Amino acid sequence: MSGEAGTFGVSDAAACIRVPEDSDDKYARGVLGVVAGSDRYPGAAVLAVEAALRTGLGMVRYLGPRRAADLVLARRPETVTAAGRAQAWLIGSGLDDSGETDPLAEHRVSVALEAGAPLVLDAGALPLARDPRARSVPRVLTPHAGELARLTGVDRATVTADPERAVRDAAVTLDAVVLLKGATTRIATPDGRMLVVAEATPWLATAGAGDALAGILGALVATHARDLALSEIARGADHDRLAELAAAAAIVHGRAALRASAGGPLTILDLCAAVPAVIRGLLDGSER
Numbered sequence: 001m002s003g004e005a006g007t008f009g010v011s012d013a014a015a016c017i018r019v020p021e022d023s024d025d026k027y028a029r030g031v032l033g034v035v036a037g038s039d040r041y042p043g044a045a046v047l048a049v050e051a052a053l054r055t056g057l058g059m060v061r062y063l064g065p066r067r068a069a070d071l072v073l074a075r076r077p078e079t080v081t082a083a084g085r086a087q088a089w090l091i092g093s094g095l096d097d098s099g100e101t102d103p104l105a106e107h108r109v110s111v112a113l114e115a116g117a118p119l120v121l122d123a124g125a126l127p128l129a130r131d132p133r134a135r136s137v138p139r140v141l142t143p144h145a146g147e148l149a150r151l152t153g154v155d156r157a158t159v160t161a162d163p164e165r166a167v168r169d170a171a172v173t174l175d176a177v178v179l180l181k182g183a184t185t186r187i188a189t190p191d192g193r194m195l196v197v198a199e200a201t202p203w204l205a206t207a208g209a210g211d212a213l214a215g216i217l218g219a220l221v222a223t224h225a226r227d228l229a230l231s232e233i234a235r236g237a238d239h240d241r242l243a244e245l246a247a248a249a250a251i252v253h254g255r256a257a258l259r260a261s262a263g264g265p266l267t268i269l270d271l272c273a274a275v276p277a278v279i280r281g282l283l284d285g286s287e288r
């Protein structure tokens, strides 16, 4: 599909919520692996895990440095910090971008990259879109304008002057679904499909908002991993599905921000706390 930007509304987002069934156990619902946070940015790990759990899934498996893991567990003791399988991996929010080499951090990233599961690549993990280990699985990237500029070698002004073109070009060049953050969120697939979501509030322009979006999207991908065929033949369908999940994440995130804000300032934990009500509203039709 290509051409005009597609509209993606609340009923489309509702169709992206997987409701648990009697036959489900925690593994069948979907496990999200999270490789996020660092000694430099431990809070990003807390926010991504919190957002994922609030979105609803079977389990979050968190791999990160001791301090970040302790903070994650203090906030969410249901998080599992032992290595193991996951249906999807979120990598990158709050990873150390100082350029210093940390073999343990590199090992955690390798575990996630080599799992053969769908990937959400955020912040410090965006350059991994070019890693051969990431190229064989469905993946969605979540840059803001500055990150997209760095990733594609253009300047930030070029991205902000024509964000639709910038995100479209990036999706083709990187052969990945790309979600470009901003007041308007744009999602492009390598096949030329474009979804646009403008649900949020400028009160959302606050540190950590992107980490929460990554967690919400990670949970949606983990709970739909079984729908993603992971085959070359189904590549286009996987891209379309990932783009829809990304747009649904932007709607849930934006509407949770609106609830948390109610016309005033918000904190990211308040946004996360509003996520379950948004999802209930999408499912019962009260969220319009």
Ligand SMILES: NC(=O)C1=CN([C@@H]2O[C@H](COP(=O)(O)OP(=O)(O)OC[C@H]3O[C@@H](n4cnc5c(N)ncnc54)[C@H](O)[C@@H]3O)[C@@H](O)[C@H]2O)[C@@H](O)CC1
Binding pocket: 040, 041, 042, 043, 044, 045, 092, 093, 094, 095, 097, 123, 124, 144, 146, 147, 207, 208, 209, 210, 211
């Ligand atoms: N609580 C946390 O741990 C948080 C961690 N975060 C993580 O932090 C990492 C870097 O994210 P960014 O989006 O900041 O990366 P950017 O690449 O946009 O910014 C990098 C650096 O640019 C400088 N900069 C840019 N604009 C500036 C301005 N207007 N005023 C002052 N300095 C400015 C700052 O030194 C900043 O550290 C990511 O891994 C992200 O996930 C952020 O999400 C914020 C919250």
Ligand SMILES: Nc1ncnc2c1ncn2[C@@H]1O[C@H](COP(=O)(O)OP(=O)(O)O)[C@@H](O)[C@H]1O
Binding pocket: 144, 181, 182, 183, 184, 185, 200, 201, 202, 203, 204, 205, 206, 207, 208, 209, 210, 211, 212, 213, 253
């Ligand atoms: N002016 C704005 N209006 C609405 N949403 C915004 C605005 N500015 C940023 N956002 C949203 O807030 C989030 C910011 O993400 P990001 O830049 O990665 O922040 P951080 O790195 O601090 O987590 C994105 O989801 C983006 O779409």
